[in-house]
Amino acid sequence: MQFMVIGHDGSDPGALARRMAAREAHLKLGKELHAAGKWLFAAGILNEAGTLVGSMIVCDFPSREELERQWLKKEPYLVGMVWQQVDVQRVQVAPFCAAK
Secondary structure, three states: OEEEEEEEEOOOOOHHHHHHHHHHHHHHHHHHHHHOOOEEEEEEEEOOOOOEEEEEEEEEOOOHHHHHHHOHHHOHHHHOOOEEEEEEEEEOOOHHHOOO
16 A cells, blocks of 8 residues: 655754754665665655755555554654654555656
């Protein structure tokens, strides 16, 4: 099953510092999940000033429960309280965009 996960950073003064502190671990885990075929693509969400304020990941897991178990329970942006809100939606990637 494919999912779109949108993580919204906090808006408090320490939000960007928390993001930067957890960023290396987040990217490391993302690379591992991408190599395993779990993350299909990802992007940082920017505000009008060009500052990172969230993340969007399209991923593929057997179920919502597996997404939680294999990824979100150990996601550095959740553990580090960077993402204050996470929205998860089932999606279907267009066939011409699917990994080859």
